[in-house]
Structures are given as structure tokens and as C-alpha cells.
Amino acid sequence: MFLSSCFIISRTGRFRRVCPVGCGAAQKVPGLFRKIVYLSGNARRDCAAMSHANIRSFDPDRDFYLGEPDCRRAVVLYGDYTSNACRRLRDILRRIADRQDGKVVYIYRQFFDPGNADADRAARAAIAAGRQGMFWDMHQVLFGRGQGFGAEDIETLAQEVGLDLSKFRRDMRSDAVGRHLARDREFAKAMNVTRTPALFIEGEPYFGAWDELSIMDAVERPFGFRVEMASQRFFGWAASGGLLLVLATLAALIVANSGLHGVYERLRLTTFALELGDGRFGLTVEQWINDCLMTIFFLIVGIEIKREVVSGELSDLSSAMLPIIGALGGMAAPALIYAAFNFGGAGAHGWGVPMATDIAFTLGLMALLGRRVPNSLKVFVAALAIADDLGAIVVIAMFYGHGLNVAPMLGALACIALMALMGRARVYALAPYLVLGIVLWAFTHASGIHATMAGVVTAMLIPARRPAKVEEVAAQATVIADAVEPDDEPRRENIAEYAVLALENAINRLREPGHHLQHALENWTNFLILPLFAFFNTGILLAGSHFSPLAPESVGVILGLLIGKPLGIVGACWLAVRLGWAQLSSEINWRQFIGAGCLAGVGFTMSIFIASAAFEGPQLASVKLAVLLGSVTSAIVGASLLAHAGAATTRRA
Incomplete structure (x- = not known):
């Protein structure tokens, strides 16, 4: 009944079918490859070449x-x-x-x-x-x-x-x-x-x-x-999301440093408000994006984290040990480097900025390098990025709120309790969770905790269930298809209408509720929300700016991303392997591992997000520039090391 296929996978999980089952360009895809566009570059060209042949x-x-x-x-x-x-x-x-x-x-x-x-x-x-x-x-x-x-x-x-x-x-x-x-x-x-x-x-x-x-x-x-x-x-395409982020960043820098700077600032600070009777809730455009739209991004991140912890790569401690240890080292070392340059200073509270890794850029760059990067290294970096996301979420929730208001917090806890009860009652419909998620966002925003945490909490409370077996649904689909062949035309039309509904229900059951929500929102996140975030958060005035690469916060961020990330990841993983706590895949050599660690220093989206929560004014602009400089340098160094290591491995083979 169904045409079999293998898939390429977008950074937030959407499957896209590209070649028949058994295609040599793609092997069986592990859970974490939901965040990797696996068929790209050389593999995709191979498929195209075979098609033309x-x-x-x-x-x-x-x-x-x-x-x-x-x-x-x-x-x-x-x-x-x-x-x-x-x-x-x-x-x-x-x-x-x-x-x-x-x-x-x-x-x-x-x-x-x-x-x-x-x-x-x-x-x-x-x-x-x-x-x-x-x-x-x-x-x-x-x-x-x-x-x-x-x-x-x-x-x-x-x-x-x-x-x-x-x-x-x-x-x-x-x-x-x-x-x-x-x-x-x-x-x-x-x-x-x-x-x-x-x-x-x-x-x-x-x-x-x-x-x-x-x-x-x-x-x-x-x-x-x-x-x-x-x-x-x-x-x-592997780099499509990252490319749009780059274009949005360049556009913001060009607009902010041209005659349109005034227009850009007025648009960024324009207030949009919702009014009902005497009640009014207003935020600037930048706040709507950072506090509201980015909640959807964190909702999808939360869904992925839950899936991997419950049934993916992070559910097996033996396979998850190395990326978890690497993520912890990759968060601790940059924070310590930043703290060493800013201890007791005005920018000391920004230690969380260099901790983050931008998943889209890191995995996109690895996918573009194609066969020069072993599959097992892609799996490791994807797992590390998910653990890093979880760490960044905890840091934002605990250290970058704005005080705690008790009454709204009690309302947020009530929403959480109600969603938890619905999960216990096996309510799998998404609408109640989304409605309560919006209410939870309002309470969270008023409580002083960063509002985007509502997205993560909602994702964690959307119930998961074991998906139906594909072969059972395929058998049902075959029976339905056989039924839609009577000679009586009116009867055939009635059966066909029933068949469409039955097939929709059966196929919908193949995935957990969170997957369907992620599938509906991922492109909006990758190709609209994140580019908007980049555009309205990187429009930094360069001419006459107070950016100093030797300022403590700038040095802390740049060195944290460029040196702290690879040092923490590689050092922690090397120690874990030496102590026998984890094993390194035979496909990976330490030169490639160092290259991947450098790529993880591309902080961009998450680093800028944390910076926006930690700083303001000229200091914020200076830290954002440091994030851009550190991320670009890390990307160049990491990609160069991986390309050189991959070429050397190919020559030896």
C-alpha cells in the first residue's frame, strides 16, 4: 500500500522522503539524526548522478x-x-x-x-x-x-x-x-x-x-x-536554516549601519498592545520576538529533548554518557574562562553567554562537509547539542529571570498541575495543552521567570505514547484500499469517504502528539522566527560603537567560545575515555573530535538570547559583537580542522 522510502531529516525533525529503501546514500538513521540533514552534499549528488545515469x-x-x-x-x-x-x-x-x-x-x-x-x-x-x-x-x-x-x-x-x-x-x-x-x-x-x-x-x-x-x-x-x-x-538543504540566519544578521548589520538606522530602531522599539476593556498588555517588537515567538522555538527544543530522553539516544546511559560528559565540560569551561576575566566586575553575571551552542549552524556546517565527517561524530555532536540545550534552559530559568512574583507563579503552577493531570488521564489531544500553554506563558511572564520557559514546560507535559506499529497500520490501509473497489459507484463513493478518514486517523496514530505539533511548527521556527530573532537582535551600530575586544566581557565571551568550548568538550571526553566511563567510536580520531569541539563554539542564537537576558544598553551591543566574532572564528577553525582531518583520513584509507 505504501511506497517505502528513506529520509533526510531537518534540524527540528521533519522527515522528507528522497530515495527508495535501501539507498546506499543513507543508512539506517538513529534517533538523534532527527536534527541532522543526513542526505546532503555528496550523498545527494550521488543520488542525482544515479538518476541521470x-x-x-x-x-x-x-x-x-x-x-x-x-x-x-x-x-x-x-x-x-x-x-x-x-x-x-x-x-x-x-x-x-x-x-x-x-x-x-x-x-x-x-x-x-x-x-x-x-x-x-x-x-x-x-x-x-x-x-x-x-x-x-x-x-x-x-x-x-x-x-x-x-x-x-x-x-x-x-x-x-x-x-x-x-x-x-x-x-x-x-x-x-x-x-x-x-x-x-x-x-x-x-x-x-x-x-x-x-x-x-x-x-x-x-x-x-x-x-x-x-x-x-x-x-x-x-x-x-x-x-x-x-x-x-x-x-x-542542510544549511538552509543557517543561511537564513546569516542573511538576517547581515541585513541587520547593513540596515543598522546605514541611513536606515533610525527606522530600524523605531521599528525595533515600536510597541504593539493587546487591549480588552480597561486591560492592556503591550510589548515592543523586539520583546514580542524574544519573549513570545522564541517560546515556540523553546517548545520545539523541549519536545526534542523529551523524545531523546524518553526513547532516543539519551535514554540509554551507556551511549549517552560521552555526549553528556562533553556537554557538561563544554558548558563549564567557557563559563569558568568568562568568570576568570570578569570576576567581581560589572559583567560577571554574563557567564552563561559563552556556554551555548547553536544547533543549526553546527550541524549544518558538519552536513556541508559531507563524507569528511564520520556519521558517529554527527551523532555525538547532535546528542551533545541536545544536552547543551537542556543545560542552557536550566541556566536561563535559574539565573536570568527578573525576580519572582508569587501570585503569578502560583497561577503558573496551577496550569502545570492541570496539564500534568491531563497527561495522567491520557488526554492526547493537543488543543487543551496549547490553550493552557498560552495561559502558562502569561503567568510565567508576569512572575519574573523568563517567559520562554513556558514553552519548555509545555513540551515536557505533552504526553508521549508508544507509536503504532507501521506494519499494523499498513495492514489496515491495505484492507481499506481493497474495500474501495465495489462495482456499485454510489457505494464506492461512500466507502472512499470513510477510507480517507480512516487512513488519516491511522497515519496520525503513527506518531506521538508532540511530533505532530513539532511537524506543524518547525518550518515557521526555522525560516521565520529564528531569522526575525537574528534580524532584530544583531542590528548593532559598528561606527562609533564602544566595542572593545579587550573589554573583560568581550574577552570572556570570545575566548569562552573559541577556546573554552573545545577545551571543555575534548578535555572532559578524553578524561571519560581514559577512566573507562565511556568509549570513543573507532570511526573518530581526536583531531576530528577537536574540530567538532571548535564547531560547538558557534554560539550565535542561544548565546545572543542569553546575552539579551543578561545585559542591556552599550554593554549588550558589545557582548553581541563578541558573540558574532567568537562564533565566526569558531566556525572557520572547526570547519578547517574537520575538512583537513577528513581529507587525511581519506588519503590513509
């Missing part, structure tokens, strides 16, 4: 096809005559080929389980019939039968088609037919196909809905379809 390999003298052989719109189906799913998809493709009337070439290739004797006989029968110019006739009756194919069954079908039986028998056993099957399997292997049906349109794997209109859009590629595909490619 598949188009060039079309041979009109060998392949069985419908349409004009020189048509550029090629549709290739790898199928199995014993598969009902292949039969359904083949019916759709035949109708499309007929409707396109020469505008598309439809190619059918054999691919089946080598141990399936019935499928082997059927495939040989189709190819043997093709040697008498009757492939499509035999193709039609084979799919029409839809049952087992014994030797007598095959001959009966051959007679029905009108083949020369003596020649047909010889061809069934011939080496030529065997070579044709082997060649089809080679093509399938080159495209990394392991299951059928597998559909390729113009060399690209198709994973849309199996309905005629959807496939027609993929074949005809109207403007809207091309825009949608281009946006999916951009959103699926």
Missing part, C-alpha cells in the same frame, strides 16, 4: 516502453507481477501514458525477490512474449490474473495472448531472457531500489500520492509544482 541507460531496442522513445519525460516503473500494489500503480501509469499521447515514455522494468519463483516465471514470460512483439499483451494478462504463476498457468496465458508456444518455451529458458532480467536488476541496483513498486519520473524518485492527478503533476511539472519542489529542496 538511469535516464541515459534507456535503450529503445532493449527496454519495453509505451510512447515516443525520444520523449524527454520518462516514467520508469520497477515492478513485480505478483504484487497487487504494482498492479494498481501500473493501471494509473497506463492511463497517464494514454492521455499524454506521445508526450511521455512509460518504461517497465522487472524487479522482484529472487526467491519468488512465481514472480520469476511471470517476468520471464513477459520478456519472452516481448521477443515476439507482444510484451504489453502478456503484461496485461499477467497483472490481470493477479495470482500465483505455475508453469501451466503461464502457458495458458501465452495461449490466450496468441503466442507461438514452441518459441515461447525456448525463450523462457534462454540466456537472452536471463540477461534481460539481470540487466533490469542492475539498473534497479544502480538506483538503490530494494522494494517494488519503485517509480521514477524524469530520473527522480516519486513519493507523492498514488492518484492520477498527483502523478500527472509530477509528469507535467506545472509552475506550482516546480515552486513546491524547489521550496522542498531548499527547506531540505
